[in-house]
Amino acid sequence: MRLNQDLHIHTTWSTGDASVVPEQTVDLVARVGHARIVGISDHFEHVAEVWDAYAQEVREAELRLGTEVNGAAWVETALGVKPDYYIYHCFDTDADYRGLERLLASDRPVIVAHPNALDTDLDRVPPEAYVELNNRYVWRCDWLEFYGPYRDRFSFVLSSDAHRPNWLGQSVARRAAEELEVGEILVWPMT
Ligand SMILES: [Zn+2]
Numbered sequence: 684m685r686l687n688q689d690l691h692i693h694t695t696w697s698t699g700d701a702s703v704v705p706e707q708t709v710d711l712v713a714r715v716g717h718a719r720i721v722g723i724s725d726h727f728e729h730v731a732e733v734w735d736a737y738a739q740e741v742r743e744a745e746l747r748l749g750t751e752v753n754g755a756a757w758v759e760t761a762l763g764v765k766p767d768y769y770i771y772h773c774f775d776t777d778a779d780y781r782g783l784e785r786l787l788a789s790d791r792p793v794i795v796a797h798p799n800a801l802d803t804d805l806d807r808v809p810p811e812a813y814v815e816l817n818n819r820y821v822w823r824c825d826w827l828e829f830y831g832p833y834r835d836r837f838s839f840v841l842s843s844d845a846h847r848p849n850w851l852g853q854s855v856a857r858r859a860a861e862e863l864e865v866g867e868i869l870v871w872p873m874t
C-alpha cells in the first residue's frame with residue numbers, strides 16, 4: 684500500500700552522510716514511489732554549494748524540493764534558497780529556537796525533525812511548525828510520554844528519514860501515531 688506522504692528522504696546528494704548508499708538516487712526514490720507525496724530533503728550543508736543542480740534534479744523527477752537545515756548556523760544561508768519546505772534540526776538552545784522562528788517567517792512549511800533525538804523542547808516550538816514522527820528515531824523514546832502532551836498543539840507529519848531504499852517506510856512512526864491518536868497532516872493536498 685502506498686503511503687500518503689514522505690517529505691524526509693536523503694539521497695546521494697547528501698555526500699557527507701555515510702548512511703546514504705550509492706543506489707539511493709533521486710531517480711530510484713521517484714521510481715519506487717512509496718508515497719503519493721514524496722519530497723527530497725538532503726542535508727543543506729551538503730547541497731548549499733550545488734543548490735541549483737540539486738533543485739533541478741529533484742524538480743525534474745517531479746518530487747517536492749526540501750532540505751534539512753542543521754540548526755541556527757545554517758538558517759541565514761538556507762533562507763537564501765527557495766525550497767518548497769524546510770526540515771529543521773532544532774537543538775535545545777536559544778539560538779536554535781530563534782532560527783526556527785526565522786524559517787517560519789519565510790512562510791514555507793517547516794517540519795521540526797525528530798525532536799526526541801535532539802532534545803528539542805516542544806514547549807518552545809511554535810504551533811505553526813509541523814512536528815515529525817520519524818521512523819528512524821521515534822522508537823528511541825517513550826513516544827506517549829514525549830509527544831503525548833502535544834497531541835493537540837501540533838500538526839504531525841510522518842517521515843521515513845530514508846538514507847537507503849529499504850528504509851522507505853514508516854511502520855514504527857505509524858504505530859506511534861496510532862497510539863498517540865494523532866492524525867497525519869498533509870502539508871499539501873493530495874493530487
Ligand atoms: Zn536529521
Ligand SMILES: [Zn+2]
Pocket residue numbers: 691693751844
Ligand atoms: Zn534526515
